[in-house]
Amino acid sequence: MGRYDLALIGFGGVNRALAELIAARGDRFAEELGFTLRVVAITDLRAGSLVDTAGIDLAPLLAAEPGELSFAGLPGGSADPRNKWVIREVPADIVVEATFTNPNDGEPALSHVRWALESGKHVCTTNKGPVALAGSELKRLAAEHGVSFEFEGSVLSGTPILRTAQRLLGGLEITGVQGIMNGTSNYILGRLEEGVELPTAVTQAQELGYAEADPTADIEGHDVQLKVMILANEVLGAGLRREDVSCTGISGITPQDAQDAISKGLRWKLVGSAARRPDGTVEARVAPVALPAHHALAGISGPVNAVAFHTDLLGTVTVSGPGAGRTETAYALLSDIIAIHQHHHADDDTAPLHRVLQETHRG
Amino acid sequence: MGRYDLALIGFGGVNRALAELIAARGDRFAEELGFTLRVVAITDLRAGSLVDTAGIDLAPLLAAEPGELSFAGLPGGSADPRNKWVIREVPADIVVEATFTNPNDGEPALSHVRWALESGKHVCTTNKGPVALAGSELKRLAAEHGVSFEFEGSVLSGTPILRTAQRLLGGLEITGVQGIMNGTSNYILGRLEEGVELPTAVTQAQELGYAEADPTADIEGHDVQLKVMILANEVLGAGLRREDVSCTGISGITPQDAQDAISKGLRWKLVGSAARRPDGTVEARVAPVALPAHHALAGISGPVNAVAFHTDLLGTVTVSGPGAGRTETAYALLSDIIAIHQHHHADDDTAPLHRVLQETHRG
Structure with missing residues (x-):
C-alpha cells in the first residue's frame, strides 16, 4: 500500500473539494486504488500556510467557513503563504497546484509548477495557464527530474479529455x-x-x-x-x-x-x-x-x-x-494522482484498478 | 521492439480490415507503438485455413475478392478451417477472434476463446457472445494462464467505451x-x-x-x-x-x-x-x-x-x-493489442505511446 503526501497550493473551491474527498473517502481510495493520501502542507493567498509533515487534520479546516479560515497561530501555521518555501522544502510527494492564475503569463502557477518539478516532486494542476503557455518546457523539466506533470483538469474539469x-x-x-x-x-x-x-x-x-x-x-x-x-x-x-x-x-x-x-x-x-x-x-x-x-x-x-x-x-x-465545478475539478486532480500512481508505483498498469472495482461492486 | 504473432480466426470484414491495417501501416505501428505485428495463421469457414509460422504474405490474400478466397492448395493451406488445431497448436501470441457467432450460446466463438486461453495465448475479440454469456469465466481462465482477454470491440466497435x-x-x-x-x-x-x-x-x-x-x-x-x-x-x-x-x-x-x-x-x-x-x-x-x-x-x-x-x-x-464498421471494429482489435502490449510487455504504461505521437506529429 503506497501513500502520497500532498502539498495543496491554493485552498479555494477546488483544493478544498479535494480535501473533502480525502477526508470523506480516504479508506475507500485505499481499498480501490491501492494508495492512501495525506495532506502535509496547505498554502493560500488569504489563509496563509500550514505545514504538518505528520499529516494535517483536515476536519477542523473543512468545518470553517472558507472566508474565515486563517492558518496564523496554528502549530506549523503562518499568515504568509510561503509558497516557494513550502513547495521546495516541505517533503511532499505531489504538489497539487490550484491557485487563481493570470492567463497572460500563467503566474503565479507557472513558478509554483517549476519549483515543484525542480525539487523532484510530481505536480498535478487544474490551471490552464502553465500548461497552455509552457507545457513543453514543464514536461521536459518533469522528465529531467523523473517525475510526472499531470493536468487533466485544465480542460473540462474531471471529464477525461x-x-x-x-x-x-x-x-x-x-x-x-x-x-x-x-x-x-x-x-x-x-x-x-x-x-x-x-x-x-x-x-x-x-x-x-x-x-x-x-x-x-x-x-x-x-x-x-x-x-x-x-x-x-x-x-x-x-x-x-x-x-x-x-x-x-x-x-x-x-x-x-x-x-x-x-x-x-x-x-x-x-x-x-x-x-x-x-x-x-x-x-x-x-x-x-x-x-x-x-x-x-x-x-x-x-x-x-x-x-x-x-x-x-x-x-x-x-x-x-x-466543464467545471468544484468536485468535478477536484476529481481531475484525483485522476492525476491515480495516473502518477500507475506510472511510477503500480506493479501493473491498469488491471488492479479494474479488478478491485469489479470485486467491490460484486459484493 | 516486440513482435506479436497473430492467429486470425474468421476472415470476414473485420479481420480482413485488420489485415489491411497491418499490411498498410505496419511500419508506422512499429514506430509509434513499439511493436510489429505478423500474421501466422488465418482460419475461415469458407476459405479454409492457412498457416505460415514465418509470417503469411497478406498482399495476395487482400488482393483476392473476399468471396473467392480459398486457402486449399496453398503451402500451409487447407480447405478445412481446422480452428481447434490452429488455435491450440500454431505458436501465436494472440488469437484474434472475429467469427460469425450464435448469440444464444456464443458458439463457435466461445470455444475458440476457451481453447486459446487454455493454451496460454492472449485473446482479443469483437464477438459479443462470449463476453456477454461467459465473460467472468473467460477472464478467470485468462488470469489462470497469465494472459489477457480483451474485447473493446464487443460494444460500439472501436469507440473506447x-x-x-x-x-x-x-x-x-x-x-x-x-x-x-x-x-x-x-x-x-x-x-x-x-x-x-x-x-x-x-x-x-x-x-x-x-x-x-x-x-x-x-x-x-x-x-x-x-x-x-x-x-x-x-x-x-x-x-x-x-x-x-x-x-x-x-x-x-x-x-x-x-x-x-x-x-x-x-x-x-x-x-x-x-x-x-x-x-x-x-x-x-x-x-x-x-x-x-x-x-x-x-x-x-x-x-x-x-x-x-x-x-x-x-x-x-x-x-x-x-457503433459499427469494418475498419472501426478492426481498430478495436488494434486497441486490444495495444492494451496487451502495455499490460504485459511495455516498460512503462502510457508515456511512450503519447511521446511518440507527439514526436511524430511535430516532425
Missing part, C-alpha cells in the same frame, strides 16, 4: 479536435436562443454560479483559447503560442441571430478547434459557429461541455461531461 | 450506464421521425449497409441486450444472465408516435441501460424511451452510437462514436 487522447486512441491519427469548452458562454447562447438579451443572460449565468464576476474571459473566448492551445499542443503536437490561435467571442451574437439559426436547423456554439493542415502544421481558432443540428456538438447545452476528436480510422469520437 | 470505464474513471463510482448501442435501430427511428414506415426504413437501412439481411436482432433489441449485459457485468460488476435483461425493441413505434414525440420536444431512442439499485443489485433493460431533447443521448443520430456513464463525482460522462 486529455487522457482519452493520450491513452485510448493510440495507433490512429487524430487529425483535428473541436470542442465546446466553456459552460458560461454555452449557457448564454442557450438563453439567447430563448430571446434573452446578452446582459440579462450574463446576469443569469452569474446568479447560477457559472460566470465569474468579470465574465470577459468566458464571453470573449479567451478561456477557450487557452484550452485550444492545450489540445493543439498535447493532442496534435502543434507547439502553438497564444497569438497563433485566433479568437472571437460571442458578444456579436444577438438573440435574433440565435433564433434565426434555429429556424434554419442550426445552433450557434462557441467552438474551439484545431486541425492539421496538409503541410503538417496546425491551424487553431476560437469562434462562434452555426452548427447543423446533427453535428456531434450541436446538442451540447448549458454547463455540459464536449470535445470531438476527428480521427483517420474511427471517424469522430466525442467525449462530453461537466 | 469499456476502456473509458476501466481506465479513466477510477476513484469514482459508476452508478449506472445508458446507451444507444445499435446503429440500425437508431437510423430506423430517425426515418420514422421523418414519416417513413418501418418496412421501408428497414429496406433503406439494408441498402445503406447498416442492417443485416435478417434485421430482427437489431429491431427487437437482442443485439443491444447482449451489450447491456456486457456493460452491466464489466462496468457495474453485476453478474447478469440474458434473462435478467428485459428486452423490448422498436417494432411497436409508428411514424406517428415518432412525430408526436418530436412535437413535444422528445425523441424516441432504443436505450439499453443498467443501474445499481439501493440494495446493490443491478437492474438492466432494453426499451424504447422518449428522451427529452436536452438529454445527453437525444442528439445521437443514425450510425453514431453513445454510452453515458452516470457517476457520483462527475455527473454524467458520455462517449459517442461509430
Whole structure:
C-alpha cells in the first residue's frame, strides 16, 4: 500500500473539494486504488500556510467557513503563504497546484509548477495557464527530474479529455479536435436562443454560479483559447503560442441571430478547434459557429461541455461531461494522482484498478 | 521492439480490415507503438485455413475478392478451417477472434476463446457472445494462464467505451450506464421521425449497409441486450444472465408516435441501460424511451452510437462514436493489442505511446 503526501497550493473551491474527498473517502481510495493520501502542507493567498509533515487534520479546516479560515497561530501555521518555501522544502510527494492564475503569463502557477518539478516532486494542476503557455518546457523539466506533470483538469474539469487522447486512441491519427469548452458562454447562447438579451443572460449565468464576476474571459473566448492551445499542443503536437490561435467571442451574437439559426436547423456554439493542415502544421481558432443540428456538438447545452476528436480510422469520437465545478475539478486532480500512481508505483498498469472495482461492486 | 504473432480466426470484414491495417501501416505501428505485428495463421469457414509460422504474405490474400478466397492448395493451406488445431497448436501470441457467432450460446466463438486461453495465448475479440454469456469465466481462465482477454470491440466497435470505464474513471463510482448501442435501430427511428414506415426504413437501412439481411436482432433489441449485459457485468460488476435483461425493441413505434414525440420536444431512442439499485443489485433493460431533447443521448443520430456513464463525482460522462464498421471494429482489435502490449510487455504504461505521437506529429 503506497501513500502520497500532498502539498495543496491554493485552498479555494477546488483544493478544498479535494480535501473533502480525502477526508470523506480516504479508506475507500485505499481499498480501490491501492494508495492512501495525506495532506502535509496547505498554502493560500488569504489563509496563509500550514505545514504538518505528520499529516494535517483536515476536519477542523473543512468545518470553517472558507472566508474565515486563517492558518496564523496554528502549530506549523503562518499568515504568509510561503509558497516557494513550502513547495521546495516541505517533503511532499505531489504538489497539487490550484491557485487563481493570470492567463497572460500563467503566474503565479507557472513558478509554483517549476519549483515543484525542480525539487523532484510530481505536480498535478487544474490551471490552464502553465500548461497552455509552457507545457513543453514543464514536461521536459518533469522528465529531467523523473517525475510526472499531470493536468487533466485544465480542460473540462474531471471529464477525461486529455487522457482519452493520450491513452485510448493510440495507433490512429487524430487529425483535428473541436470542442465546446466553456459552460458560461454555452449557457448564454442557450438563453439567447430563448430571446434573452446578452446582459440579462450574463446576469443569469452569474446568479447560477457559472460566470465569474468579470465574465470577459468566458464571453470573449479567451478561456477557450487557452484550452485550444492545450489540445493543439498535447493532442496534435502543434507547439502553438497564444497569438497563433485566433479568437472571437460571442458578444456579436444577438438573440435574433440565435433564433434565426434555429429556424434554419442550426445552433450557434462557441467552438474551439484545431486541425492539421496538409503541410503538417496546425491551424487553431476560437469562434462562434452555426452548427447543423446533427453535428456531434450541436446538442451540447448549458454547463455540459464536449470535445470531438476527428480521427483517420474511427471517424469522430466525442467525449462530453461537466466543464467545471468544484468536485468535478477536484476529481481531475484525483485522476492525476491515480495516473502518477500507475506510472511510477503500480506493479501493473491498469488491471488492479479494474479488478478491485469489479470485486467491490460484486459484493 | 516486440513482435506479436497473430492467429486470425474468421476472415470476414473485420479481420480482413485488420489485415489491411497491418499490411498498410505496419511500419508506422512499429514506430509509434513499439511493436510489429505478423500474421501466422488465418482460419475461415469458407476459405479454409492457412498457416505460415514465418509470417503469411497478406498482399495476395487482400488482393483476392473476399468471396473467392480459398486457402486449399496453398503451402500451409487447407480447405478445412481446422480452428481447434490452429488455435491450440500454431505458436501465436494472440488469437484474434472475429467469427460469425450464435448469440444464444456464443458458439463457435466461445470455444475458440476457451481453447486459446487454455493454451496460454492472449485473446482479443469483437464477438459479443462470449463476453456477454461467459465473460467472468473467460477472464478467470485468462488470469489462470497469465494472459489477457480483451474485447473493446464487443460494444460500439472501436469507440473506447469499456476502456473509458476501466481506465479513466477510477476513484469514482459508476452508478449506472445508458446507451444507444445499435446503429440500425437508431437510423430506423430517425426515418420514422421523418414519416417513413418501418418496412421501408428497414429496406433503406439494408441498402445503406447498416442492417443485416435478417434485421430482427437489431429491431427487437437482442443485439443491444447482449451489450447491456456486457456493460452491466464489466462496468457495474453485476453478474447478469440474458434473462435478467428485459428486452423490448422498436417494432411497436409508428411514424406517428415518432412525430408526436418530436412535437413535444422528445425523441424516441432504443436505450439499453443498467443501474445499481439501493440494495446493490443491478437492474438492466432494453426499451424504447422518449428522451427529452436536452438529454445527453437525444442528439445521437443514425450510425453514431453513445454510452453515458452516470457517476457520483462527475455527473454524467458520455462517449459517442461509430457503433459499427469494418475498419472501426478492426481498430478495436488494434486497441486490444495495444492494451496487451502495455499490460504485459511495455516498460512503462502510457508515456511512450503519447511521446511518440507527439514526436511524430511535430516532425
